[in-house]
Amino acid sequence: MKxxxxxxxxxxxxxEAICRVMRYADKGGVERVPIEESYNRVLANPLTATHxxxxxxxxxxxxxxxxxxxxxxxxxxxPRRFEVVATIGAGYLFNGxxxxxxxxxxxxxxxxxxxxxxxxxxxxxxxxxKAGKQFVELKHPVAADENISFKGEDAREGSVLVQxxxxxxxxxxxxxxxxxxxxxxxxxxxxxxILSTGSELLDIGDEMEPGKIRNSNAAMLQAQIQRAGGExxxxxxxxxxxxxxxxxxKQAFEQVDMLLTTGGVSVGDFDYLxxxxxxxxxxxLFNKIAMRPGSVTTAAVKDKKLLFGLSGNPSACYVGxxxxxxxxxxxxxxxxxxxxxxxxxxxxxxxxxxxxxxRFVRGSISIVEGALQATPVGLDKSNSVTSLSGADCLIxxxxxxxxxxxxxxxxVILLENDSGTTWSxxxxxxxxxxxxxRYG
Amino acid sequence: MKxxxxxxxxxxxxxEAICRVMRYADKGGVERVPIEESYNRVLANPLTATHxxxxxxxxxxxxxxxxxxxxxxxxxxxPRRFEVVATIGAGYLFNGxxxxxxxxxxxxxxxxxxxxxxxxxxxxxxxxxKAGKQFVELKHPVAADENISFKGEDAREGSVLVQxxxxxxxxxxxxxxxxxxxxxxxxxxxxxxILSTGSELLDIGDEMEPGKIRNSNAAMLQAQIQRAGGExxxxxxxxxxxxxxxxxxKQAFEQVDMLLTTGGVSVGDFDYLxxxxxxxxxxxLFNKIAMRPGSVTTAAVKDKKLLFGLSGNPSACYVGxxxxxxxxxxxxxxxxxxxxxxxxxxxxxxxxxxxxxxRFVRGSISIVEGALQATPVGLDKSNSVTSLSGADCLIxxxxxxxxxxxxxxxxVILLENDSGTTWSxxxxxxxxxxxxxRYG
Numbered sequence: 089m090k091x092x093x094x095x096x097x098x099x100x101x102x103x104e105a106i107c108r109v110m111r112y113a114d115k116g117g118v119e120r121v122p123i124e125e126s127y128n129r130v131l132a133n134p135l136t137a138t139h140x141x142x143x144x145x146x147x148x149x150x151x152x153x154x155x156x157x158x159x160x161x162x163x164x165x166x167p168r169r170f171e172v173v174a175t176i177g178a179g180y181l182f183n184g185x186x187x188x189x190x191x192x193x194x195x196x197x198x199x200x201x202x203x204x205x206x207x208x209x210x211x212x213x214x215x216x217x218k219a220g221k222q223f224v225e226l227k228h229p230v231a232a233d234e235n236i237s238f239k240g241e242d243a244r245e246g247s248v249l250v251q252x253x254x255x256x257x258x259x260x261x262x263x264x265x266x267x268x269x270x271x272x273x274x275x276x277x278x279x280x281x282i283l284s285t286g287s288e289l290l291d292i293g294d295e296m297e298p299g300k301i302r303n304s305n306a307a308m309l310q311a312q313i314q315r316a317g318g319e320x321x322x323x324x325x326x327x328x329x330x331x332x333x334x335x336x337x338k339q340a341f342e343q344v345d346m347l348l349t350t351g352g353v354s355v356g357d358f359d360y361l362x363x364x365x366x367x368x369x370x371x372x373l374f375n376k377i378a379m380r381p382g383s384v385t386t387a388a389v390k391d392k393k394l395l396f397g398l399s400g401n402p403s404a405c406y407v408g409x410x411x412x413x414x415x416x417x418x419x420x421x422x423x424x425x426x427x428x429x430x431x432x433x434x435x436x437x438x439x440x441x442x443x444x445x446x447r448f449v450r451g452s453i454s455i456v457e458g459a460l461q462a463t464p465v466g467l468d469k470s471n472s473v474t475s476l477s478g479a480d481c482l483i484x485x486x487x488x489x490x491x492x493x494x495x496x497x498x499x500v501i502l503l504e505n506d507s508g509t510t511w512s513x514x515x516x517x518x519x520x521x522x523x524x525x526r527y528g
Numbered sequence: 529m530k531x532x533x534x535x536x537x538x539x540x541x542x543x544e545a546i547c548r549v550m551r552y553a554d555k556g557g558v559e560r561v562p563i564e565e566s567y568n569r570v571l572a573n574p575l576t577a578t579h580x581x582x583x584x585x586x587x588x589x590x591x592x593x594x595x596x597x598x599x600x601x602x603x604x605x606x607p608r609r610f611e612v613v614a615t616i617g618a619g620y621l622f623n624g625x626x627x628x629x630x631x632x633x634x635x636x637x638x639x640x641x642x643x644x645x646x647x648x649x650x651x652x653x654x655x656x657x658k659a660g661k662q663f664v665e666l667k668h669p670v671a672a673d674e675n676i677s678f679k680g681e682d683a684r685e686g687s688v689l690v691q692x693x694x695x696x697x698x699x700x701x702x703x704x705x706x707x708x709x710x711x712x713x714x715x716x717x718x719x720x721x722i723l724s725t726g727s728e729l730l731d732i733g734d735e736m737e738p739g740k741i742r743n744s745n746a747a748m749l750q751a752q753i754q755r756a757g758g759e760x761x762x763x764x765x766x767x768x769x770x771x772x773x774x775x776x777x778k779q780a781f782e783q784v785d786m787l788l789t790t791g792g793v794s795v796g797d798f799d800y801l802x803x804x805x806x807x808x809x810x811x812x813l814f815n816k817i818a819m820r821p822g823s824v825t826t827a828a829v830k831d832k833k834l835l836f837g838l839s840g841n842p843s844a845c846y847v848g849x850x851x852x853x854x855x856x857x858x859x860x861x862x863x864x865x866x867x868x869x870x871x872x873x874x875x876x877x878x879x880x881x882x883x884x885x886x887r888f889v890r891g892s893i894s895i896v897e898g899a900l901q902a903t904p905v906g907l908d909k910s911n912s913v914t915s916l917s918g919a920d921c922l923i924x925x926x927x928x929x930x931x932x933x934x935x936x937x938x939x940v941i942l943l944e945n946d947s948g949t950t951w952s953x954x955x956x957x958x959x960x961x962x963x964x965x966r967y968g
Contacts, residue, residue: 123732124762127751139736141913148911150794178840179728181739196794197728197840197911199739242906243914250917257944258751259890259916262842265747266913270733288619288637292563293710296579299621299639307705311567311698322564354590354636400618400637402702431895450699455871459899466682471588471637473581473706474683476699477690480947504697505944507920 097376099383102411102446103514106427108373109387109412110512112394113419113426114345116278120271123264126256129274130317130421135250135260138267140240145200146178148237152191152213152224153182153204156232164227172215172222176201191224200236207235253422255317255506277319278420280413281344282309283337285326285352285360286400304473305350305398305405312409316417317506326352330360337364337395345420346393348413351400353386361386361397370395378445378487381470382408404470407448407482410503418508425508428501435483435498436463440491446514447487450479453500462500480504484513537816539823542851542886543954546867548813549827549852550952552834553859553866554785556718560711563704566696569714570757570861575690575700578707580680585640586618588677592631592653592664593622593644596672604667612655612662616641631664640676647675693862695757695946717759718860720853721784722749723777725766725792725800726840744913745790745838745845752849756857757946766792770800777804777835785860786833788853791840793826801826801837810835818885818927821910822848844910847888847922850943858948865948868941875923875938876903880931886954887927890919893940902940920944924953 118132147153154170162168170191176182178197186192186203194207213224243249250260264272289303310320323340326333341347352361365372370390377385381404386397394416398408410428418426433453451462462483466475482501485492492498499513558572587593594610602608610631616622618637626632626643634647653664683689690700704712729743750760763780766773781787792801805812810830817825821844826837834856838848850868858866873893891902902923906915922941925932932938939953
């Protein structure tokens with residue numbers, strides 16, 4: 089009687105797995121896009137002030153530009169009249185020199201005329217006319233430099249205002265416009281291929297059939313890639329045949345910066361990916377991780393390019409992407425903080441059962457009186473798909489011998505916050521985990 | 529001697545101003561987009577489960593489907609052999625009925641064969657061959673229903689999984705794919721026009737000139753509109769002439785769902801917008817708000833369509849958009865929580881000077897030990913442009929007779945979080961503010 093062997097894999101810890109893929113993280117190239125298409129892209133170069141801001145001394149208000157020394161000694165009882173020798177709007181210059189007891193009526197944003205060193209607000213002066221001439225009567229002295237926006241006070245020429253790798257938000261856009269970037273140098277998006285495996289998968293547009301489900305992972309990953317800042321290319325489904333699948337994987341791999349597959353990475357009879365990696369002569373970085381869900385998440389590398397074998401289970405696929413693919417995408421986008429932002433939060437419910445492995449629960453963050461609270465959403469099963477729609481964080485429950493009580497302080501991985509952090513959030517332990525137990 | 533009068537405006541409170549524009553907030557129509565273009569769009573209809581998830585009882589693991597009753601009494605000492613009558617991968621069906629002491633080797637995701645009510649994990653069984661037949665030897669009894677993902681356990685048919693008005697995140701995408709939405713009904717983006725005024729403004733691609741600055745507000749607003757979920761259309765700059773400007777405003781207004789102008793709303797000699805509103809016979813909802821920056825922010829309505837007159841100062845323009853235009857856009861996108869999410873935070877610095885009016889300081893949020901801390905970024909001046917690039921929140925400093933100390937609890941408006949809230953964050957007081965003082 090013959091005994092058949094099930095392949096036994098050695099799981100590694102999450103931190104070690106992240107460390108192994110990040111060794112192959114590559115920085116993307118640069119391209120130029122019109123400023124109006126640059127929102128949410130990533131700056132490829134530091135943004136430096138190419139001129140001072142403001143570029144000249146200017147008036148922050150509508151008012152009268154004068155010489156402060158001329159207001160010395162004036163008061164309600166002894167007001168003084170200034171001759172208004174010109175009126176200048178923003179964008180116009182007064183080409184003369186303002187003399188003693190003269191004023192220039194000036195609009196917000198206009199350059200301070202030569203000779204002037206202060207602005208009196210419009211409503212602080214009484215406008216008068218006499219013999220076809222304009223005057224303004226002032227009743228209070230003003231100090232030199234009053235109501236002037238000084239050249240360079242907002243930014244000095246040459247100062248670095250935004251770092252390379254920063255996402256372009258509306259404020260960065262304002263600076264890009266200020267310094268004349270009609271075309272903005274941004275980091276190219278990594279092109280990330282998706283190839284699905286699984287004979288049970290129908291296309292999204294297909295009618296339901298017994299024993300089959302529609303492919304939700306490919307569309308989900310496309311959205312996850314977009315959220316991370318990458319460009320997704322869907323290569324469809326692998327055929328139900330090893331040789332044909334191998335060819336498809338190879339073809340797709342050539343066209344992308346990295347390739348994701350879903351399903352087929354386990355040790356089951358229909359899991360072709362392990363063989364495909366071997367046939368492609370790709371180095372498998374890991375094929376089992378001491379985590380749940382997503383323990384079968386696999387990564388391999390060929391020609392310095394990464395292949396990720398994500399689980400076919402929706403939640404496991406989702407978590408695998410966020411932990412291992414996301415930081416590689418962010419690093420490609422020149423981020424100095426490629427890992428998801430993390431935060432301390434209070435657990436909204438109890439998890440009484442201890443975990444023998446690190447667990448990542450899809451959760452939702454709320455802010456209660458300035459403190460974060462994290463609550464799981466939906467079913468905590470690796471094949472749950474509904475729980476993902478409400479998730480904006482992953483609640484980290486480190487392995488241990490006890491459970492977690494409601495109100496316990498836990499670390500959460502923030503999925504909708506792209507500020508990022510330099511620290512993966514896991515010790516890069518290389519100790520071996522004795523994964524005798526099976527988990528999904 | 530003739531005295532010239534400066535127009536005096538009556539400021540209203542922020543809450544009242546929000547209330548006045550929200551009366552004209554309109555809900556947008558519906559359009560269909562391919563699922564791969566639906567990320568970050570807004571669901572126009574509730575998403576209902578059109579079939580149970582999973583759609584059939586299925587196996588969450590690779591293993592053996594059996595009848596639990598057949599394992600009664602077995603143990604390490606008294607193991608039992610089951611004949612493996614078939615092997616089914618996910619997507620395939622076992623068409624027979626599993627009989628006593630029979631098993632079906634089953635892969636993750638495959639439908640549970642008729643007759644079976646439990647799955648034994650692959651590694652818990654010893655596979656054997658005898659006389660060309662396959663057997664599995666089991667040493668432990670299993671309970672009925674063990675290791676089965678039940679039909680409908682993740683979602684019952686007919687249950688509402690995602691509400692109308694929710695932004696499509698990767699988890700929502702997974703659900704849309706599951707239920708066959710190759711085309712997704714989303715809310716049309718509001719088309720929002722931008723028209724700049726100001727003779728000092730150069731185009732982004734122009735060389736610098738004395739007394740002039742490049743137009744940063746238009747590009748910034750385009751990005752703000754994109755962040756809020758709208759579609760921006762830039763109509764360029766208004767000419768330096770009232771009649772021509774009026775024509776341009778009218779033309780632009782006809783093509784959009786709402787129109788934003790920048791600059792020209794003050795009481796200066798070159799501020800055409802008040803006259804333009806009058807000539808268009810638009811109702812001015814307000815033209816002065818007891819806030820800083822952005823006190824001159826104006827809103828008007830014509831044919832139930834909104835015109836916003838934002839300040840020409842970058843920070844004032846930015847704040848005016850986020851307070852008054854943002855919630856109108858979110859309401860258009862069917863959001864039930866159209867106002868920016870707010871949170872309590874600790875002030876990172878002191879503001880010793882009291883404010884006679886509500887103040888909105890551009891700030892940056894950090895999470896320190898699970899609590900939010902808000903720190904101002906850059907210059908707190910309405911004409912500052914550099915401070916905006918680092919801002920992800922507005923720190924609200926309500927008017928009062930004292931300043932704010934470092935560590936004080938304040939409310940912050942979160943700009944990069946689109947979960948939203950139902951409450952504008954301001955009392956809708958209609959009391960009159962005696963705005964004798966001028967502010968920018």
